[in-house]
Amino acid sequence: MTQDQDGSLREFVGYNIKRALHLVQTDVAATLAPFSLRMVTWSALSVIRENAGLRQSQLADILAIERPNLVVLIDELERADLISRDRDENDRRAYSLTLTEAGEALYQDALSAMRAHDDRMTQGLTTEERQALISMLRKVEANGKVGGHADGIGSLPTP
Template sequence: MAARRGKIGLQHGTLDSLLGYHLRRAQVAAFADFARTMSSIDLTPGQFGVLVLIAANAGLSQSALGTALGLDRSTVVGVIDRLERRGLVVRAPAPNDRRSYALKLTDKGEGVRQEMAQRVRGHERRIARRLSGAERERLIELLKLVAG
């Protein structure tokens, strides 16, 4: 197969056959659209994911959150600290383990999550606009396989 030329006429060489290269390009495009979509809210895709997981799992521990997102403890603590400073999340000692914190969205956090969820629907439509519904579903399944 002949190497494809990019928009500015460059040969991509072996990059065109590398999964990681295409994953990164897709991520850059998706994150750029997400940033434009959420500019007035000023939260990252990762922070949105944290709000969604906390909302869906009442009393979620920081440890379980880190495991679900594949993040280390210090990263989770930093994310929760930032969300807590903005008044979106509260931590309370877990009722069954005082060494652990149970996470909960504040009313403000739930409102922000709902606003972001509404905007994410448009974002998802835009980033998948070249895919049929079946292709989108298949891509998600394939990405789950790659992610393990």
């Protein structure tokens, strides 16, 4: 049994996250391809379902996607008749997003496939470990958000 050739990098949480995501994304793509969905369109369906009637800008905020990049994505979902985009009566600038019946049905089918995918990726972890993994990832995410505004790294040397 040989040793890692990237052992120095394996000490960093970020590197391990990157390597894990690469494999996860490949499996997600294969899982969602039969439904003509990608990770991001699947995520959008899920959030729209959970927050029926929300605006595009709210969806962008929730998914941490830039508004311009969301437009083509929404176009795609609307063209596939998975969501409906209705003008908000109170604010005619905004759209109100909801799942169509077809969108709800596809979501349910894809959900089963995605749960199977998640089970594959977390094989060998106990239920508690899996929950701890998610909890720690969310802590990392939260830690990353604080430095973005304040001067968390402002005192770094500039060689």
